[in-house]
Amino acid sequence: MPQGIYKAVSAMITEQRQVDTIARNIANSETPGYRKSMINRSFADVYQEMASNGQSGRPSEPSSYHIFSSGMINETGNPYNVALSNTGTETPFFLVEHNGKEMLTRAGNFQTDNDGRLTTTDGWPVQGQGGDILIPPEAGSVDIDEGGRLYTMVSTDDGVQRNFIDQLRVVTVDDTSKLQAESGQFFSTTDDIRDTKQFNSKQGFIESSNVNPMLEIAEMVASQQRHDSAQRALSEQLKSEARYSDVLGGA
Numbered sequence: 001m002p003q004g005i006y007k008a009v010s011a012m013i014t015e016q017r018q019v020d021t022i023a024r025n026i027a028n029s030e031t032p033g034y035r036k037s038m039i040n041r042s043f044a045d046v047y048q049e050m051a052s053n054g055q056s057g058r059p060s061e062p063s064s065y066h067i068f069s070s071g072m073i074n075e076t077g078n079p080y081n082v083a084l085s086n087t088g089t090e091t092p093f094f095l096v097e098h099n100g101k102e103m104l105t106r107a108g109n110f111q112t113d114n115d116g117r118l119t120t121t122d123g124w125p126v127q128g129q130g131g132d133i134l135i136p137p138e139a140g141s142v143d144i145d146e147g148g149r150l151y152t153m154v155s156t157d158d159g160v161q162r163n164f165i166d167q168l169r170v171v172t173v174d175d176t177s178k179l180q181a182e183s184g185q186f187f188s189t190t191d192d193i194r195d196t197k198q199f200n201s202k203q204g205f206i207e208s209s210n211v212n213p214m215l216e217i218a219e220m221v222a223s224q225q226r227h228d229s230a231q232r233a234l235s236e237q238l239k240s241e242a243r244y245s246d247v248l249g250g251a
Contacts, residue, residue: 029212068176136152
């Protein structure tokens, strides 16, 4: 197949992947802790790669990756909402458990289940230094300090007593590019995770996604235009091939 057709089709595939990725970002722009997704190749990359590969070369399939910059921190007043802010070069994550698998997330919109465990909205246990975090049934209220330490405030005959429960396990990895997305909110890794102290936790707040919807919409329009350009180029290539076949057929 002529290289021009390969180029046009490959560019269309790349731009369609980009449009799909942007649409997913926009749909999750209000999802707490969601990390923006991007693809690793552009329209121009397709042409450059095919020029390097030669006439018969086929470009590789585009793949996606996530951006781990912080999102906006918004106040909710919910005592089980917690936002992390970075205080150093490391990227901190909450550690949660799902079917025996450790997952990393910035989504701190937690709740308690019927057993008193602190969980995600999907019911996945949030991990503390001692495993699952259990909120005692007699807890009048829960206080979470900047270091992620949880305390219950219990009324007694002697007044309000502050009892330590556990400390949120906040972890990091050496290379966030190696994190594997289970969704845009939760990530797993085969690399070692380690505890970090380079964070502040803020009770009564949640971190929003790091997606800017207006920028995403602008990029979607541009990507759709590039897709349409590639589609027109493909149409011209096919017409050219048809004319060439007609000439050969009439020779």
